[in-house]
Amino acid sequence: MSTAYLTSILIWLPIxxxxxxxxxxxxxxxxxxxxxxxxxxxxGFWIEQAARFDFHHSGLQMSEQAKWFGExxxxxxxxxxxxxxxLVGLTAVAMAACTGYGFWVGRDRPRAYxxxxxxxxxxTVGVFESQDLIVFYxxxxxxxxxxxxxxxxxxxxRRMEATVKLVIYTMAGSLLMLAAIVVYGLHAHxxxxxxGPTSTSRWLFLGxxxxxxxxxxxxxxxxxLPDSYREAPPEVTAVLSGVVAKAxxxxxLRIAIPLFPDPTSFYRTAILxxxxxxxxxxxxxxxxxxxxxxxxxxxxxxQSGLIALGLFSGxxxxxxxxxxxxxxxxxxxxxLFLLAGIVERRTTTGDFALLGGMARGRPVLATLxxxxxxxxxxxxxxxxxxxxFLILAGAFQRAWWWAxxxxxxxxxxxxxxxxxxxxxxxxxxxSTVADAALDVRPGELALIAPLVxxxxxxxxxxxxxxxxxxxxxxxKQPTSSSTFLAPGR
Amino acid sequence: xxxxxxxxxxxxxxxxxxxxxxGVSLLGAVLVPARLRRRFGASVSTVGFLGGLxxxxxxYVDSPHAQTVVSGAFYRDRWTALAQIILCGIxxxxxxxSWEHLGxxxxxxxEFFALLLASAAGMAFFVGAGNLMTLFLSLxxxxxxxxxxxxxxxxxxxxxxxxxxxLVVGSFGSAVLLFGSALVYGATGTISFDGIVRAIGLPxxxxxxxxxxxxxxxVGIALIVAGLGFKMSAAPFHMWTPDVYEGAPTPVTAxxxxxxxxxxLVLAMRLMQSAFVLDRHLWSVAFAVIAxxxxxxxxxxxxxxxxxxxxxxxxxxxxxxxMLIGLSAGSxxxxxxxxxxxxxxxxxxxxxxxxxxxxxxxxxxxxxxxNLAGFGWERPFLGVAMWFFMFGFAGxxxxxxxxxxxxxxxxxxxxxxxxxxxxxxxxxxxxxxYYLGVVRAMYMRRPELALAGGSPPRDRLxxxxxxxxxxxxxxxxxxxxxxxxxxxxxxxxxxx
Numbered sequence: 001m002s003t004a005y006l007t008s009i010l011i012w013l014p015i016x017x018x019x020x021x022x023x024x025x026x027x028x029x030x031x032x033x034x035x036x037x038x039x040x041x042x043x044g045f046w047i048e049q050a051a052r053f054d055f056h057h058s059g060l061q062m063s064e065q066a067k068w069f070g071e072x073x074x075x076x077x078x079x080x081x082x083x084x085x086x087l088v089g090l091t092a093v094a095m096a097a098c099t100g101y102g103f104w105v106g107r108d109r110p111r112a113y114x115x116x117x118x119x120x121x122x123x124t125v126g127v128f129e130s131q132d133l134i135v136f137y138x139x140x141x142x143x144x145x146x147x148x149x150x151x152x153x154x155x156x157x158r159r160m161e162a163t164v165k166l167v168i169y170t171m172a173g174s175l176l177m178l179a180a181i182v183v184y185g186l187h188a189h190x191x192x193x194x195x196g197p198t199s200t201s202r203w204l205f206l207g208x209x210x211x212x213x214x215x216x217x218x219x220x221x222x223x224x225l226p227d228s229y230r231e232a233p234p235e236v237t238a239v240l241s242g243v244v245a246k247a248x249x250x251x252x253l254r255i256a257i258p259l260f261p262d263p264t265s266f267y268r269t270a271i272l273x274x275x276x277x278x279x280x281x282x283x284x285x286x287x288x289x290x291x292x293x294x295x296x297x298x299x300x301x302x303q304s305g306l307i308a309l310g311l312f313s314g315x316x317x318x319x320x321x322x323x324x325x326x327x328x329x330x331x332x333x334x335x336l337f338l339l340a341g342i343v344e345r346r347t348t349t350g351d352f353a354l355l356g357g358m359a360r361g362r363p364v365l366a367t368l369x370x371x372x373x374x375x376x377x378x379x380x381x382x383x384x385x386x387x388x389f390l391i392l393a394g395a396f397q398r399a400w401w402w403a404x405x406x407x408x409x410x411x412x413x414x415x416x417x418x419x420x421x422x423x424x425x426x427x428x429x430x431s432t433v434a435d436a437a438l439d440v441r442p443g444e445l446a447l448i449a450p451l452v453x454x455x456x457x458x459x460x461x462x463x464x465x466x467x468x469x470x471x472x473x474x475x476k477q478p479t480s481s482s483t484f485l486a487p488g489r
Numbered sequence: 490x491x492x493x494x495x496x497x498x499x500x501x502x503x504x505x506x507x508x509x510x511x512g513v514s515l516l517g518a519v520l521v522p523a524r525l526r527r528r529f530g531a532s533v534s535t536v537g538f539l540g541g542l543x544x545x546x547x548x549y550v551d552s553p554h555a556q557t558v559v560s561g562a563f564y565r566d567r568w569t570a571l572a573q574i575i576l577c578g579i580x581x582x583x584x585x586x587s588w589e590h591l592g593x594x595x596x597x598x599x600e601f602f603a604l605l606l607a608s609a610a611g612m613a614f615f616v617g618a619g620n621l622m623t624l625f626l627s628l629x630x631x632x633x634x635x636x637x638x639x640x641x642x643x644x645x646x647x648x649x650x651x652x653x654x655x656l657v658v659g660s661f662g663s664a665v666l667l668f669g670s671a672l673v674y675g676a677t678g679t680i681s682f683d684g685i686v687r688a689i690g691l692p693x694x695x696x697x698x699x700x701x702x703x704x705x706x707x708v709g710i711a712l713i714v715a716g717l718g719f720k721m722s723a724a725p726f727h728m729w730t731p732d733v734y735e736g737a738p739t740p741v742t743a744x745x746x747x748x749x750x751x752x753x754l755v756l757a758m759r760l761m762q763s764a765f766v767l768d769r770h771l772w773s774v775a776f777a778v779i780a781x782x783x784x785x786x787x788x789x790x791x792x793x794x795x796x797x798x799x800x801x802x803x804x805x806x807x808x809x810x811x812m813l814i815g816l817s818a819g820s821x822x823x824x825x826x827x828x829x830x831x832x833x834x835x836x837x838x839x840x841x842x843x844x845x846x847x848x849x850x851x852x853x854x855x856x857x858x859x860n861l862a863g864f865g866w867e868r869p870f871l872g873v874a875m876w877f878f879m880f881g882f883a884g885x886x887x888x889x890x891x892x893x894x895x896x897x898x899x900x901x902x903x904x905x906x907x908x909x910x911x912x913x914x915x916x917x918x919x920x921x922x923y924y925l926g927v928v929r930a931m932y933m934r935r936p937e938l939a940l941a942g943g944s945p946p947r948d949r950l951x952x953x954x955x956x957x958x959x960x961x962x963x964x965x966x967x968x969x970x971x972x973x974x975x976x977x978x979x980x981x982x983x984x985x
Contacts, residue, residue, distance in 0.1 A: 022873075067970055068969055068970065069892070069969045069970060069973060070970040070973065070974070071973060071977070072899070109866065134895070137886070138886035138891065139886075141885050141886050141891075142885070142886055142887070144885070145880055145885060145887065148925065148928075149928070149932065152928075152929060152932065152933040153932055153933055159933070160929065160933065163925075163929070163933075164922070164925075167921060167925060168918070168921070168922070171917075171918055171921050172918055175914040175915075175917055175918050176914070178895070178898070178914065179898070179910050179911065179914050182895065182898050182899050182902055182910060183902060183907070183910075185899075186899060186902055186903060
């Protein structure tokens with residue numbers, strides 16, 4: 001297919017861009033502009049890809065395959081499905097906004113900073129597009145490297161502990177996954193995701209699931225989350241929660257569920273319980289969190305639980321809703337973390353005790369935060385409402401109580417979002433809120449407005465994502481239709 | 490009249506090129522004026538290693554079928570040739586590094602290059618050794634050169650101590666290996682690898698012979714394994730490694746950590762696969778145990794190091810463990826895994842010590858995690874290279890180390906040792922902590938120390954050497970197929 005090059009370009013353009021940005025001895029301003037330009041070109045290529053993608057066709061599209069490890073059947077195999085197109089789009093758009101934010105606030109050491117942001121873009125797109133387990137693993141790991149440095153160099157005061165926790169947690173999961181990949185691939189005689197056989201091994205399934213659950217993160221694997229989300233620069237937190245976390249959920253959707261149908265049913269109840277626990281527990285923590293970022297961070301934990309609930313409900317509705325919710329929550333969470341950064345820049349803190357009354361004289365900030373809050377608490381008509389509704393409807397088909405738990409958690413979601421809005425915008429003026437603190441500037445608005453516009457579009461037409469992700473049955477029957485039983489079941 | 494065997498000079502051409510360069514360099518120590526000696530020695534060394542590189546590439550291409558030459562004393566095959574290619578590559582890089590970073594004055598510089606070339610020639614002979622006699626002689630040949638190289642910068646604190654320590658422990662290792670060889674000879678009545686495997690395969694006539702021969706052979710193999718363990722610095726034979734790596738001049742450390750390991754591992758695989766292939770059930774378990782010990786001890790000890798050279802020394806112990814996993818699998822896949830792993834490993838090991846050498850010269854004192862602070866920002870290229878080496882060592886997919894680990898784990902699993910996969914994975918996880926510690930030290934701390942003033946040292950050649958290492962280490966991630974094909978052809982000359 002003549003459009004296949006788009007898939008690879010989306011991965012390698014930012015990576016090549018990262019090298020160029022790092023090598024060219026440009027001024028701070030020029031470096032930032034170049035990086036933003038590259039990330040906008042990336043968005044352009046994604047639009048091209050989405051426009052040319054045939055959403056009525058069920059198979060892998062725009063695929064490219066090249067020999068990598070000749071002998072073990074490991075190939076550089078990339079391509080996209082309907083749902084991958086949306087996740088790639090989320091990555092491109094969110095990364096462009098976050099790169100722009102880094103440019104706007106003028107990060108130190110711009111060449112390293114922007115190179116890492118572009119590297120992160122390429123690696124994340126690679127995760128969503130790879131169709132070979134080793135390629136997937138390589139990109140999955142490659143995401144961690146720029147994140148580690150971005151948090152470790154540009155993060156807050158307690159960044160060291162945050163990075164150590166982040167790396168140890170995620171690598172523990174990833175290495176389990178590597179072991180599972182080795183075993184799977186040697187038994188299946190292929191590492192290909194499209195033609196690979198399914199397996200009934202529960203150990204392998206758990207190896208993959210733990211890695212994805214840590215990345216997502218799902219309760220009880222979220223120990224790295226609070227520190228990282230607080231200590232990272234706001235735009236990196238935005239990427240981490242809005243985009244990178246989706247890689248874990250994507251892994252469940254693309255690898256854990258289709259390759260391991262039997263273990264999926266075997267562990268379904270356990271995973272649904274954990275997902276529901278994450279949803280309720282995350283929502284409650286978000287309600288208790290004392291600061292802006294804490295609320296959004298724990299709400300991300302809750303949302304990951306909700307999405308996992310949809311994925312593992314094993315129903316078409318739940319799955320469609322999960323993809324829609326991944327996109328919607330990605331956009332909401334990126335915007336909210338960027339707003340948190342904007343507020344912190346004006347007040348030096350995100351602590352609710354020191355904030356308040358920011359709505360007065362700052363209409364743009366108030367409007368943005370209100371809009372995002374309303375979408376985020378899933379007011380009927382919003383994209384999040386559509387996503388949550390589909391997920392809960394899917395969960396309801398499994399058993400009514402899953403839906404009941406989910407609905408209860410959504411009530412708490414309304415509570416914490418309203419608490420966030422009132423603590424920042426309303427109430428008495430906080431001690432750190434100076435009169436001179438500016439409203440959202442045009443430059444900042446230009447970063448967040450497209451994300452909000454995307455959310456409003458999705459609110460108007462959620463079927464754009466939910467009906468254009470899967471065609472026919474998913475997980476597809478593998479073409480080789482063989483199943484093997486790995487040892488140590 | 491003494492019959493001399495027919496000698497295939499071409500099979501020895503790599504060694505001869507290196508030896509010739511060594512001799513010329515040694516002459517230079519007397520004939521060339523002192524101020525030109527460094528340039529002279531380094532140039533001769535570069536030419537020698539490049540000549541060796543060309544010869545070994547030629548040998549690789551021209552030796553599709555394994556054969557022994559010089560009455561079975563030496564193997565002319567692709568396994569030997571590929572190892573020689575790697576050794577000569579490291580040699581070129583080491584020469585560039587030593588040119589700028591070895592010693593405070595030029596007193597012994599020409600001798601140093603002569604020794605470097607001689608040790609390389611010894612290793613090039615060692616990897617192709619065809620009987621226990623050539624094995625031991627070439628082992629001593631390169632070891633003696635290394636003992637002197639460790640101590641050559643005798644004004645440097647700890648250099649003499651390092652040399653002496655290496656001499657004592659290394660001689661002990663050699664003695665153990667020699668004793669083992671003697672026992673094997675006693676059990677089989679022959680010293681050539683091919684003869685040994687035939688002798689072991691013979692039906693044993695009497696019960697007594699069976700008992701005696703077997704226990705002699707088993708003890709002999711055990712002692713040989715231990716002796717080789719010293720050279721590849723695998724635990725529990727690694728005690729000398731951190732002290733010697735710390736005390737030796739850093740270019741020498743870079744050379745030892747990369748080249749000695751290549752030589753010892755390549756030879757071990759050959760010896761085990763050709764001479765003792767019928768006792769695979771014995772040595773494969775032994776090497777697996779040594780691998781686990783190296784992984785555990787190397788990684789845990791590295792966690793608490795603050796001196797970067799010691800840290801890297803323990804890291805090299807743990808990597809010996811990884812590569813021994815490939816060796817212990819005793820399969821064609823394991824052979825390929827080992828050969829492939831050596832390529833990025835030697836590049837990363839050399840490169841990381843080269844970066845340390847650059848920092849050491851800048852500071853004039855041993856490099857610790859403390860005084861690496863800010864290095865990444867001050868020296869962007871070296872910093873980024875070190876960043877790649879550390880992440881590559883940790884097995885993240887920024888270099889061939891990732892593929893190497895994947896391959897050895899695959900070999901272990903194919904051999905049916907899932908537990909070894911688990912150990913490897915856990916070891917990798919532990920190793921992340923200290924590798925990332927180096928990155929953290931370089932980039933994420935403010936430099937509290939006031940650095941020595943003045944202009945940064947001249948080190949264009951070091952940059953070239955580090956750049957070569959970086960290119961090999963990153964390139965081997967993308968060029969997996971061609972490199973694995975090379976390794977496969979090399980491994981196909983061993984009897985699997």
